[in-house]
Amino acid sequence: MRRRTILAAGGVVVGSVTAGLASRLPTAHRSLSAARRPGDAGEASTNAEPLLPGTDHETTLYEIDAPRDGPTAMVFGGVHGDERSGIVVARQVAEWRPDAGTLVVVPETNRVAVENGEREGVDGDLNRHFPADREPLTDLARGIWDAVERYDPDVVLDLHRSLGIRGLHREFVGQAVYHSPDARGEELAAALDDAVPWYLPFHRFAASETNLSGPLLFQKAARELGASAYLFETTEFLLDREARVELTRLAAAHVLDMHGLLDAEGER
Numbered sequence: 001m002r003r004r005t006i007l008a009a010g011g012v013v014v015g016s017v018t019a020g021l022a023s024r025l026p027t028a029h030r031s032l033s034a035a036r037r038p039g040d041a042g043e044a045s046t047n048a049e050p051l052l053p054g055t056d057h058e059t060t061l062y063e064i065d066a067p068r069d070g071p072t073a074m075v076f077g078g079v080h081g082d083e084r085s086g087i088v089v090a091r092q093v094a095e096w097r098p099d100a101g102t103l104v105v106v107p108e109t110n111r112v113a114v115e116n117g118e119r120e121g122v123d124g125d126l127n128r129h130f131p132a133d134r135e136p137l138t139d140l141a142r143g144i145w146d147a148v149e150r151y152d153p154d155v156v157l158d159l160h161r162s163l164g165i166r167g168l169h170r171e172f173v174g175q176a177v178y179h180s181p182d183a184r185g186e187e188l189a190a191a192l193d194d195a196v197p198w199y200l201p202f203h204r205f206a207a208s209e210t211n212l213s214g215p216l217l218f219q220k221a222a223r224e225l226g227a228s229a230y231l232f233e234t235t236e237f238l239l240d241r242e243a244r245v246e247l248t249r250l251a252a253a254h255v256l257d258m259h260g261l262l263d264a265e266g267e268r
């Protein structure tokens with residue numbers, strides 16, 4: 001049975017309504033549908049390889065090459081090991097079929113933390129280990145960064161989840177799209193808001209241009225490689241797991257669509 005989250009006031013079923021909404025949205029549906037089907041130009045080829053092989057941190061990187069040339073996008077899940085929606089969706093993205101370019105996916109970036117179901121791994125918060133003008137701080141961070149440098153992505157998307165709601169809970173960011181100055185964060189937030197029901201006004205996505213001097217993985221990719229970079233957050237507050245997964249999946253499809261890896265217009 002699907003677990004349902006009930007709004008205390010009014011008894012509105014939140015999770016299942018939100019989760020079912022995307023299929024009624026033409027734009028979102030086109031992006032998702034384009035992500036899943038092989039393109040007209042032929043089948044993409046997928047290659048899986050271990051990062052940090054032979055270490056406690058060993059994790060799988062998937063490279064999916066579309067038959068047509070195009071940009072390179074990297075998608076990360078599990079930088080925080082207890083944020084399941086990003087991990088689930090990144091595993092799905094590894095099965096997607098871009099129409100152009102190269103899609104690189106690391107579903108369990110901090111694999112030890114993912115296996116333990118904890119935010120941090122053995123060396124603390126991985127998403128604080130990418131400082132400006134220095135090597136990444138840990139073996140895990142260096143191994144991940146080596147892969148990022150090797151692929152030199154045009155686009156980076158890091159998938160997270162928050163607790164709480166911005167404006168209601170002072171310490172939490174709620175539903176948010178953080179983005180580098182050149183990225184299309186406002187457009188992504190607006191597209192995602194189409195999937196947020198009218199009765200959840202505090203769940204509208206806030207787009208925020210990020211300060212590139214910070215120690216987060218997506219900030220380092222923007223700062224040092226010039227990638228258009230995004231950090232996506234959906235919230236556990238009043239959204240069940242299925243709803244969070246759906247919003248995360250939409251975010252991933254939209255980013256790939258906006259940056260030219262998908263041919264959503266060709267979808268009928």
Ligand SMILES: [Zn+2]
Pocket residue numbers: 080083159160161
């Ligand atoms: Zn996180």
